[in-house]
Amino acid sequence: SFITLRRARSGARRARHRHQMSSGASPGGQAPPDGAEAKYNMKNPAVKRIAQEMREMSRDVDPCYHAEAVEDDIFEWHFAILGPEDTEFEGGIYHGRILLPPEYPFKPPSFMLLTPSGRFETNAKICLSISSHHPEHWQPSWSVRTALLAVRSFMPTAPEGAVGSLDYPADERRELAAASRERPPEFGNSESRRALIAEVHAKMLTRWEAMRAAKREREDVARAEAAAEAEASRLNDAYDLDDTAAWVRTNALRRVALQMPDELLRDAMAVAAALTRRCNAPSRGGGGGGDAE
Template sequence: MAEDKYNLKNPAVKRILQEVKEMQSNPSDDFMSLPLEENIFEWQFAIRGPGETEFEGGIYHGRIQLPAEYPFKPPSFMLLTPNGRFETQTKICLSISNHHPEHWQPSWSVRTALVALIAFMPTNPNGALGSLDYKKEERRALAIKSREAAPKFGNAERQKLIEEIHEYMLSKAPPVPQLSSSLSPEEHSTNEEREAQASHQNVGEAAGEGLLGPGVGDRIVDEPHEAPLNVNPISEGGSVSEQVPAGRSNEQLLHKPEAKVQRPADDRLFTWAAVGLTIAIVVLLLKKFMKANGHGAVFMDGS
């Protein structure tokens, strides 16, 4: 792409050309997007359906229109490939699109927006503008069909770029997993749980980048956090009360039996001292008694 024909003093043009270089030098297996040669504000893109969902293996083309104030204003998105989640050739309503400019951040780019769009694919549409709610079997059939050929859209320049992107995505895409109709209800339920888990993981990754804002039809609900059952609330005096063992109430703790008082070591020493003193007195008295008897015997012999 020749840069000399663009106004490099324009901040939007300068930013877009930087993103083009980054997209070409660091391609992804999950998406590809490039602008038209004659209009770098219009990009064609294709994303790969997220794994472990009914979109897995699908190649979904679309168009991005960047505003003249980019990156300070958000782009608009339009899907061109039938997919069962978004209407085709209709500007879709997401928290990363121009329908919600209050959520857009200038630090985001075409690359980060495409990552968020992939994460939005398996989420609940909730009636958002440009959203569809097809059954999983219908979406899976559309995913398989999306690989057959690139969609037809616009003039020859657009079509050429779309087909080039499609060939690139096909070279990176894994085979489409087939959905067996012979699965038992239990197996279907297990697959649905696994798909929901993968969907939440993808949404969580995009939310970590701040891309999944509270847009229409793309809401994120915080899970309630339960307080630990074994910790009492802070008392009125401002100090934290004791931890209550499981199965015991505060009232039970108020009537705890008093602990037995253990005899100190000093009491035992006192007892032994008393015994020793008693023995000493007895020995002394015995000596006096024996001495007295000895003197008496001598006196009698001398008489």
């Protein structure tokens, strides 16, 4: 089950932590898997670069994506990205797999999406300018982080017949985005890989919930500011602006502070602030005060 896989992954993490502490290694960041020194040549440019990116990815967290190498193969990574805001992919959690070549970073990685999105085929290598389909465009300075940002930015673009691309209607993509949050995709028969995917999914679900709450708060603030500006415009049309603003500053807030609930007081203060901004704005004739319009 989902919970069992997460527990298995957590147990493996605790075991690796104990190994690091007993050997004197730093537990901070995602270190190369246990036994990597014996399995890989740590002086190899690809291995060194991948180990560096693993540490950076763990240290510099971005709420829009997450990626980790599997425990038994640092050349295979699993990732998840959040669908871009204000698109039909918003709210989606899209998992994928990255395979890094032995020549990395001098040759590009290949990408495979595991979550249905309506934009990319699943379980098939996708064609992007930063993928193995276009090695002529790849730059060694790019990284897994660069690639994840590119995949996310490509999602709302037109497919234009690219290999592995789909062009589902927006409504179907929204349905797939909502469904993607329900559970992580199943991939392969390896319990450790499935546990990793489940853990990544849980992290991204938490981040999505936090981002959704922050967006709602921003929208509430924007609505309150718009309402305050509208009320200021109404008062400006009905009364002399300078006299109205002065009255609010000297009398209204003092009165409502004694009589109104806190939420109404905040609204009144917002209106007063909007009126003050209009009073201080230059008029069309270049003078101060008077009609701000």
